[in-house]
Amino acid sequence: MGLVALPAGRHEGLRLSIRLSAGMIARFESSQMMFKQSRLRLPLTVYLLVATALGWLSLHLDGRFRTETGLVHTFYRETDSASIPLFRRTSRGIDLDFLEDEPSLPRRSFRVQWKGVWHLPEARLIDIYAGGDDRVVVRVDDRVVVARDAARGMHTIAERVALDAGFHRVVVRYEQYGGDFGLNVRWARAGEVPRSFESASIFPERPDAQLKANRRLATLRRVAGAVWLVPPLLFALWVGWPHALRAGRRVFQSWCDRSRLAWRRWRQEGDRPVPWSAExxxxxxxxxxxxxxxxxxxxxxxxxxxxxxxxxxxxxxxxxxxxxxxxxxxxxxxxxxxxxxxxxxxxxxxxxxxxxxxxxxxxxxxxxxxxxxxxxxxxxxxxxxxxxxxxxxxxxxxxxxxxxxxxxxxxxxxxxxxxxxxxxxxxxxxxxxxxxxxxxxxxxxxxxxxxxxxxxxxxxxxxxxxxxxxxxxxxxxxxxxxxxxxxxxxxxxxxxxxxxxxxxxxxxxxxxxxxxxxxxxxxxxxxxxxxxxxGGGNLTMPLAGLWQYWESTxxxxxxxxxxxxxxxxxxxxxxxxxxxxxxxxxxxxxxxxxxxxxxxxxxxxxxxxxxxxxxxxxxxxxxxxxxxxxxxxxxxxxxxxxxxxxxxxxxxxxxxxxxxxxxx
Structure with missing residues (x-):
C-alpha cells in the first residue's frame, strides 16, 4: 500500500504555521524573562547603592574617629632620668625588636619606657611576666609589680595582681648598662599561657570620651559587613540551594567512591605476601x-x-x-x-x-x-x-x-x-x-x-x-x-x-x-x-592557631x-x-x-x-x-x-x- 503525499502548498503552510508558533513562544518567554529582570533591577540597584554607602561611611568614620591603640614608646640615650628622649611614638608591643630595624640607635647605656592605659572589661587575676638584661620594672597603677635586675636576678618571673574592671595605668621601664641586652615582658590571665601585650586592650591615653563612639563604629562595621554578605547569601540559598545540594552530594559521593577504590587497591597491593609479613x-x-x-x-x-x-x-x-x-x-x-x-x-x-x-x-x-x-x-x-x-x-x-x-x-x-x-x-x-x-x-x-x-x-x-x-x-x-x-x-x-x-x-x-x-x-x-x-580561649578560627604555631616553630x-x-x-x-x-x-x-x-x-x-x-x-x-x-x-x-x-x-x-x- 503506498503512502499519500501532501500537496506542496499544504505542506509549506504547515511549516509556516509551526515556525510562527515557535516564534510567538520564543517572544513570550523573552518578554516574561524581561519582565522578571525588570522586577529585579530596581531592588538590586537600591541594594548596591545602600551597601556601597554603608561600606564607604564605615571606612570613612573608622579612619577619622577610631581610637589609637598601643603604648607611648620613649627611647633615651642614657639611663639617667634627665636624659633627652631620642624619639617618642606609639607602638603595639613591649620588646626590643625595634633595635634591629634601626641600627643607628645605641645598643648600650640606654633606657626605654612604655606607658599606656590598660582596659579590662571585668575584674580578673592577672599574671605579669618580666625579665631583662640589665634592669626592668613593671608598674601597674603606680605600684611596682615586677622588678628584675642583677641583684634580684634577671631571669623571667611572674607576679599575680588582682585588677578591677576598668582602666589601669601601665608603665614598663627598661635600662641597659652594658654588655648584652634582652627584655621579656608578657601577661596572662591567671594560670594561662603568657602572651604579648599586643593582644591587650591598651591605649596611649585614657579614651573615656571615645569608648561610646568606638562601640557605635564597631556596630556600624558589623552592619555594613552584614549588608554586603547576608542578602547575597540568602538569595543564593533561595535560588541555588537545590542545585548546590545535588552538586555537593555528587562531589561527596564521587570523593567517597574514589577513596574507597584507592583504599581497596592499596589494601590489595599491601596484602601481597612479603617476607616480613608471613604468618x-x-x-x-x-x-x-x-x-x-x-x-x-x-x-x-x-x-x-x-x-x-x-x-x-x-x-x-x-x-x-x-x-x-x-x-x-x-x-x-x-x-x-x-x-x-x-x-x-x-x-x-x-x-x-x-x-x-x-x-x-x-x-x-x-x-x-x-x-x-x-x-x-x-x-x-x-x-x-x-x-x-x-x-x-x-x-x-x-x-x-x-x-x-x-x-x-x-x-x-x-x-x-x-x-x-x-x-x-x-x-x-x-x-x-x-x-x-x-x-x-x-x-x-x-x-x-x-x-x-x-x-x-x-x-x-x-x-x-x-x-x-x-x-x-x-x-x-x-x-x-x-x-x-x-x-x-x-x-x-x-x-x-x-x-x-x-x-x-x-x-x-x-x-x-x-x-x-x-x-x-x-x-x-x-x-x-x-x-x-x-575555656581559656582554646578555640579560634579554623587553621589560625595551627598556622601560627608552624610559623613560630x-x-x-x-x-x-x-x-x-x-x-x-x-x-x-x-x-x-x-x-x-x-x-x-x-x-x-x-x-x-x-x-x-x-x-x-x-x-x-x-x-x-x-x-x-x-x-x-x-x-x-x-x-x-x-x-x-x-x-x-x-x-x-x-x-x-x-x-x-x-x-x-x-x-x-x-x-x-x-x-x-x-x-x-
Missing part, C-alpha cells in the same frame, strides 16, 4: 606476648622513679611553689611533693584539690584554683580519686596521682583486642599508642587525658558489641572528665539504622550523652554563678638551630599532620575508630595558639584519640613503616621523658 609461628607469638609483658613491667619500673619517701607519688601531681599559699588547708595538712624554684606547677594540682572536695563545698576552692568554674566542670576523675582514696585526703592524693598509671595498664590490656600479640607490627602500633606523647604527659603530670582515653576505648568496645545505650552512657560520663570527650558521640551516629525503634534508641542515647554534663553545669553554676565557657628553628627545643614541636606537628592526612584520605564511615579520629581531626583545625604553644604544647594531649585511631586503623601494608614512623615521632620525646637516652 608468625607459635614460638614467635609467645615471644611477642613476652614483649608485651616486658613493656608493661618496664613502664611500671619507670613510674617507680617518681616515688619520694614521705610524699609517695604526689610528685606526679606537680604542685607548684607559687600556688602553695593558696592551697586548700586539707591538702596543706597532708604531706605532698611541691616543685620549687618558683614553679607554677601544672593543671593536675587543681583537679587533685577538687578530689579532696568533690562536691565543691569547700569555700577555699575559689582561691585555690586558678579558675574554679572552669576546673570544676571537669570533675569526673576527681570523683574517682575520692572514691579510690575512700575520702581520706592523704589516700585521695595518692589515688589521684596513680589513677593515670592504672588507666595505662588497663589500656595496655584492652588494646590487644585490636592489636593482638600476633605480629611485630601489632606490637609496634600497641607500643606507639601507649607511649604517645599525650599519654605519657598525662601520666607524668596526673592529667585527664589518660583516664579519658580509657573511657573512649570502653565506649568503642561497647559499640562493637552493639551495646549502643551502654556506649552512650560511657560517652556521657566521659564528658564530665573533659568536654571534648563528647566528640566520641560521632561514633554513635547512624549505628542503629533508621527504623522507629532505632530512632527511639538514638533519642535515648543522645540524652545519655548530653544530660550528665548539662546537670553538672547547672550545679556548678549554682555554686559559682559562672561556667567560664571561654620554624622561625625558632631558623634562629637557634636544631639544638632548640622547638625540634620537639616540629616532631609533634609532623606526626599530627600525618595522622590527620591519613584519616582524611582513608574514608570509612562504618568504622567507629575512623569516626572518632576524623572528629578530633576537625578539632585540630580549631585549636588556638594557647593549646599549641609549648615544646610541644597541650595539642598532643587534646588530640590523643586521633593518635590512637591512626594507629588502630593503620593497615598491614608495604607502606606501613613509612606511615608508622612519621605518624609517631613524638614517641621519641616520651621515652626521653621516662629516663631513656634522647635520640634527637
Amino acid at each position: 608468625p609461628t607459635a614460638r614467635q607469638k609467645r615471644a611477642l606476648q613476652f614483649l608485651y609483658v616486658v613493656v608493661v613491667v618496664g613502664f611500671l619500673g619507670a613510674v617507680g622513679q617518681f616515688y619520694r619517701p614521705g610524699t609517695g607519688f604526689t610528685y606526679l601531681i606537680f604542685f607548684g611553689e607559687e600556688f602553695q599559699e593558696r592551697t586548700l588547708s586539707t591538702v596543706e595538712a597532708v604531706p605532698h611533693y611541691v616543685h620549687r624554684r618558683g614553679s607554677f606547677g601544672y593543671d593536675g594540682q587543681f583537679y587533685a584539690q577538687l578530689a579532696v572536695a568533690p562536691l565543691l563545698d569547700d569555700p577555699g576552692l575559689q582561691d585555690a584554683l586558678d579558675s574554679a568554674p572552669y576546673r570544676a566542670r571537669r570533675i569526673l576523675f576527681s570523683w574517682t580519686a575520692f572514691a579510690l582514696g575512700l575520702g581520706q585526703p592523704g589516700w585521695v592524693l595518692q589515688a589521684y596521682a596513680l589513677q593515670n598509671v592504672l588507666c595505662w595498664v588497663i589500656l595496655a590490656w584492652l588494646l590487644q583486642r585490636w592489636l593482638p600479640p600476633a605480629r611485630f607490627r601489632n606490637f609496634a602500633l600497641w607500643f606507639a599508642c601507649l607511649f604517645s606523647h599525650g599519654m605519657i604527659v598525662s601520666v607524668q603530670r596526673s592529667l585527664l587525658e589518660g583516664p579519658s582515653m580509657l573511657l573512649i576505648v570502653l565506649g568503642l568496645l561497647a559499640l562493637e558489641h552493639r551495646r549502643t545505650i551502654v556506649a552512650a552512657g560511657i560517652v556521657g560520663l566521659s564528658g564530665l572528665g573533659r568536654e571534648t570527650n563528647l566528640l566520641v558521640a560521632a561514633a554513635l551516629a547512624g549505628s542503629g539504622g533508621w527504623s522507629a525503634r532505632a530512632r527511639a534508641r538514638a533519642f535515648v542515647a543522645a540524652g545519655l550523652v548530653a544530660v550528665p554534663l548539662l546537670l553538672w553545669f547547672a550545679y556548678t553554676y549554682s555554686v559559682y554563678g559562672s561556667l567560664d565557657l571561654e 620554624l622561625g625558632e628553628l631558623r634562629m637557634v638551630g636544631w639544638a632548640s627545643r622547638a625540634r620537639y614541636s616540629l616532631l609533634a606537628l609532623v606526626s599530627l599532620a600525618v595522622q590527620a592526612g591519613y584519616l582524611i584520605w582513608r574514608v570509612d564511615w562504618d568504622d567507629h575508630w575512623w569516626r572518632v579520629g576524623i572528629s578530633y581531626c576537625a578539632l585540630m583545625l580549631l585549636l588556638s595558639i594557647n593549646v599549641w604553644e609549648g615544646y610541644p604544647g597541650a595539642s598532643t594531649r587534646v588530640l590523643l584519640p586521633m593518635a590512637f585511631a591512626f594507629n588502630v586503623l593503620l593497615p598491614q601494608s608495604r607502606y606501613f613503616w613509612l606511615l608508622f614512623v612519621f605518624g609517631n615521632l613524638t614517641v621519641v620525646q616520651s621515652l626521653a621523658d621516662l629516663g631513656m637516652p634522647r635520640l634527637v
Whole structure:
C-alpha cells in the first residue's frame, strides 16, 4: 500500500504555521524573562547603592574617629632620668625588636619606657611576666609589680595582681648598662599561657570620651559587613540551594567512591605476601606476648622513679611553689611533693584539690584554683580519686596521682583486642599508642587525658558489641572528665539504622550523652554563678592557631638551630599532620575508630595558639584519640613503616621523658 503525499502548498503552510508558533513562544518567554529582570533591577540597584554607602561611611568614620591603640614608646640615650628622649611614638608591643630595624640607635647605656592605659572589661587575676638584661620594672597603677635586675636576678618571673574592671595605668621601664641586652615582658590571665601585650586592650591615653563612639563604629562595621554578605547569601540559598545540594552530594559521593577504590587497591597491593609479613609461628607469638609483658613491667619500673619517701607519688601531681599559699588547708595538712624554684606547677594540682572536695563545698576552692568554674566542670576523675582514696585526703592524693598509671595498664590490656600479640607490627602500633606523647604527659603530670582515653576505648568496645545505650552512657560520663570527650558521640551516629525503634534508641542515647554534663553545669553554676565557657580561649578560627604555631616553630628553628627545643614541636606537628592526612584520605564511615579520629581531626583545625604553644604544647594531649585511631586503623601494608614512623615521632620525646637516652 503506498503512502499519500501532501500537496506542496499544504505542506509549506504547515511549516509556516509551526515556525510562527515557535516564534510567538520564543517572544513570550523573552518578554516574561524581561519582565522578571525588570522586577529585579530596581531592588538590586537600591541594594548596591545602600551597601556601597554603608561600606564607604564605615571606612570613612573608622579612619577619622577610631581610637589609637598601643603604648607611648620613649627611647633615651642614657639611663639617667634627665636624659633627652631620642624619639617618642606609639607602638603595639613591649620588646626590643625595634633595635634591629634601626641600627643607628645605641645598643648600650640606654633606657626605654612604655606607658599606656590598660582596659579590662571585668575584674580578673592577672599574671605579669618580666625579665631583662640589665634592669626592668613593671608598674601597674603606680605600684611596682615586677622588678628584675642583677641583684634580684634577671631571669623571667611572674607576679599575680588582682585588677578591677576598668582602666589601669601601665608603665614598663627598661635600662641597659652594658654588655648584652634582652627584655621579656608578657601577661596572662591567671594560670594561662603568657602572651604579648599586643593582644591587650591598651591605649596611649585614657579614651573615656571615645569608648561610646568606638562601640557605635564597631556596630556600624558589623552592619555594613552584614549588608554586603547576608542578602547575597540568602538569595543564593533561595535560588541555588537545590542545585548546590545535588552538586555537593555528587562531589561527596564521587570523593567517597574514589577513596574507597584507592583504599581497596592499596589494601590489595599491601596484602601481597612479603617476607616480613608471613604468618608468625607459635614460638614467635609467645615471644611477642613476652614483649608485651616486658613493656608493661618496664613502664611500671619507670613510674617507680617518681616515688619520694614521705610524699609517695604526689610528685606526679606537680604542685607548684607559687600556688602553695593558696592551697586548700586539707591538702596543706597532708604531706605532698611541691616543685620549687618558683614553679607554677601544672593543671593536675587543681583537679587533685577538687578530689579532696568533690562536691565543691569547700569555700577555699575559689582561691585555690586558678579558675574554679572552669576546673570544676571537669570533675569526673576527681570523683574517682575520692572514691579510690575512700575520702581520706592523704589516700585521695595518692589515688589521684596513680589513677593515670592504672588507666595505662588497663589500656595496655584492652588494646590487644585490636592489636593482638600476633605480629611485630601489632606490637609496634600497641607500643606507639601507649607511649604517645599525650599519654605519657598525662601520666607524668596526673592529667585527664589518660583516664579519658580509657573511657573512649570502653565506649568503642561497647559499640562493637552493639551495646549502643551502654556506649552512650560511657560517652556521657566521659564528658564530665573533659568536654571534648563528647566528640566520641560521632561514633554513635547512624549505628542503629533508621527504623522507629532505632530512632527511639538514638533519642535515648543522645540524652545519655548530653544530660550528665548539662546537670553538672547547672550545679556548678549554682555554686559559682559562672561556667567560664571561654575555656581559656582554646578555640579560634579554623587553621589560625595551627598556622601560627608552624610559623613560630620554624622561625625558632631558623634562629637557634636544631639544638632548640622547638625540634620537639616540629616532631609533634609532623606526626599530627600525618595522622590527620591519613584519616582524611582513608574514608570509612562504618568504622567507629575512623569516626572518632576524623572528629578530633576537625578539632585540630580549631585549636588556638594557647593549646599549641609549648615544646610541644597541650595539642598532643587534646588530640590523643586521633593518635590512637591512626594507629588502630593503620593497615598491614608495604607502606606501613613509612606511615608508622612519621605518624609517631613524638614517641621519641616520651621515652626521653621516662629516663631513656634522647635520640634527637
